[in-house]
Amino acid sequence: MRNSSETHARHWLNPVWRDYWELGKPRVVLVMLVCVLVGMALAVPGLPPLDKVLAGLVGIGLASMGAAAFNHLLDRRLDRLMLRTASRPVAEGRLGSLQAGLYASLLSVAGITLLWWEVNPLTAWLTLASLLGYALVYTAFLKRVTPQNITIGGLAGAAPPLLGWVAVTGQIHPDALLLVLIIFAWTPPHFWALAIYKQDEYARAGVPMLPVTHGETFARLQVWLYSWLTVAATLLPFATGMSGWLYLVGVVALNLRFLQWNWRVWRGSDRQVPLAAFWFSIRYILLLFLLLLADHYVRLVF
Ligand code: HEM
Numbered sequence: 001m002r003n004s005s006e007t008h009a010r011h012w013l014n015p016v017w018r019d020y021w022e023l024g025k026p027r028v029v030l031v032m033l034v035c036v037l038v039g040m041a042l043a044v045p046g047l048p049p050l051d052k053v054l055a056g057l058v059g060i061g062l063a064s065m066g067a068a069a070f071n072h073l074l075d076r077r078l079d080r081l082m083l084r085t086a087s088r089p090v091a092e093g094r095l096g097s098l099q100a101g102l103y104a105s106l107l108s109v110a111g112i113t114l115l116w117w118e119v120n121p122l123t124a125w126l127t128l129a130s131l132l133g134y135a136l137v138y139t140a141f142l143k144r145v146t147p148q149n150i151t152i153g154g155l156a157g158a159a160p161p162l163l164g165w166v167a168v169t170g171q172i173h174p175d176a177l178l179l180v181l182i183i184f185a186w187t188p189p190h191f192w193a194l195a196i197y198k199q200d201e202y203a204r205a206g207v208p209m210l211p212v213t214h215g216e217t218f219a220r221l222q223v224w225l226y227s228w229l230t231v232a233a234t235l236l237p238f239a240t241g242m243s244g245w246l247y248l249v250g251v252v253a254l255n256l257r258f259l260q261w262n263w264r265v266w267r268g269s270d271r272q273v274p275l276a277a278f279w280f281s282i283r284y285i286l287l288l289f290l291l292l293l294a295d296h297y298v299r300l301v302f
């Protein structure tokens with residue numbers, strides 16, 4: 001048992017708000033909100049209406065953090081079995097299941113309600129579908145039963161640009177679906193690179209991730225193949241006229257780096273390469289969406 005001074009030191013260093021904040025996976029949600037914002041910006045020729053932008057970002061942000069908190073709750077036993085996740089707040093018992101469940105419900109209900117009243121019902125429905133897709137379909141079911149968990153579950157994570165687009169226009173447009181396709185195709189190279197690096201932990205925890213069920217070589221090949229699918233998807237905004245030359249030049253440069261990293265994942269044997277490719281995938285998707293944004297406004301001005 002901890003003595004009181006240790007307990008005090010721990011609370012001082014790790015206050016409870018920080019645990020609640022961590023439940024929402026804030027860094028992942030931040031990148032998702034950038035994708036939401038880009039969806040909003042590309043949906044209209046000028047600036048999107050500020051009230052929809054603010055209510056949309058807050059509502060989708062709350063719902064996404066709620067979904068992430070449900071993931072922490074439902075995965076608490078699994079998380080305990082892996083080094084990367086063992087010290088998470090619910091897994092380690094710093095927050096109880098009831099607390100986490102109430103917090104996740106509160107964020108989710110607040111987010112969806114805000115979207116319903118201040119944005120539009122379609123955005124609320126689509127966000128609810130993404131929330132349930134990640135928290136229930138992916139976390140509680142797919143993750144535990146099939147190595148295709150993230151290809152199917154990735155649809156929920158890919159939704160943000162569509163949510164942003166619909167928040168501003170109230171309608172689903174094919175261009176928004178192109179943006180969803182980019183994230184959807186990018187998710188397997190993003191995640192399987194990490195899964196290759198962490199395959200021993202997933203195997204020990206009994207999670208059927210691709211490198212565990214089909215072997216490391218097959219997973220490395222899939223990362224390489226899906227990175228080509230991602231490259232193809234990223235060229236569609238230019239091919240359809242949605243984005244211009246600035247986007248094309250930038251995305252070709254990004255894609256060359258992306259392919260280089262994923263080629264090294266496929267051909268290399270260095271154990272650190274998949275981890276580096278995973279971190280590059282995050283910079284890649286962030287820069288790609290910022291590029292779409294820059295291209296959109298440059299084309300408006302010139
Ligand atoms: C089902 C789809 C996805 C899966 C399975 C997945 C999986 C993961 C995993 C396991 C991590 C490591 C988390 C950690 O160590 O705490 C991670 C990190 C990350 N993911 Fe994904 N991801 C998905 C979709 C996305 C999407 C759609 C985005 C953004 C658009 C995203 C952005 C990030 C970011 C920014 C990080 C780094 C977080 C940090 O700094 O700790 N991911 N992802």
Ligand SMILES: CC(C)=CCC/C(C)=C/CC/C(C)=C/COP(=O)(O)OP(=O)(O)O
Nearest residue numbers: 025028063064067068127130131134156157
């Ligand atoms: C409303 C909406 C857009 C919802 C999407 C919410 C959301 C935060 C998705 C995140 C995707 C992600 C990090 C998956 C990893 O889960 P994991 O359980 O495989 O990874 P872990 O082991 O790190 O928990």
